[in-house]
Amino acid sequence: MTTPETQGAATEDPVPSRAPDAWAIIQAGRIVDVSMHRPRAPGDAGWDYYRRRGFSAPQPLWLGFNDLSPGVVAGLLERQRQITVEGFSAERDDQYTGGQLLKAAAVYLLKAAGLATLRVLPYWPWERSWLKPGDSQRNLEKAFALLVAEMDRRARSESREKSDPSA
Known part of the structure; x- marks a missing residue:
């Protein structure tokens, strides 16, 4: 039976019962990183080191990615x-209309493939300091994210062209 008190009330628990998709890492009151793995938190060994550096308890994130593979989630994160x-x-x-996002993604893909001996710097479209390769998995995640950025950029460009053909 619906009463005025229960009408329109949420029927689902606002916090999902499943594990978080990711964690927001917070330092000095702002998100400084997002991790797919639970970072150190109050009560964990070594937490005092992070607390002294201004870190707050990491915040769980439920992103609605239930049906996506872990690789896709990692790239989107x-x-x-x-x-x-x-x-x-x-x-x-x-x-970045000159293929810079694609070139950067390609460099990270080559790094992920273990082709570190290949000279990739000539293909890197920006300052050398912006290239921050990690392990193979992180390089794949960065390449994925850059490809998403390029696809979104192209979609916006096409949308503008359709709405203003004279542009």
Whole structure:
């Protein structure tokens, strides 16, 4: 029976019963990273080291990615990290019309493939300091995120062209 008190009330628990998809890592009150693995938290060995450096308890994130593979989730989380932590944006990505996002993705893919002996720097489209290769998995995540950025950039460009054919 529905009463005025229960009408419109949420029927689902606001916090999912499953494990979080990711964790927001917070330092000095702002998100500084996003991790797929549970980071150190209060009560864990070594937490005092992080607390002294201004870290707060990591916040769980439920992103609604239930049906996506872990690899896709990792790539999407990396893209979100690039936006949230590194400050990238659609407006900034829209400036890269010369294939820079694709070239950067290609460099990370070559690194992920273990072709470190290949000279990839000539293909890197930006300052050398922006290239931050990690292990093979992290390189794949970065490449995925850059490909998503390029696909989104192209979709926005096509949308603008359709709405303003004279542009």
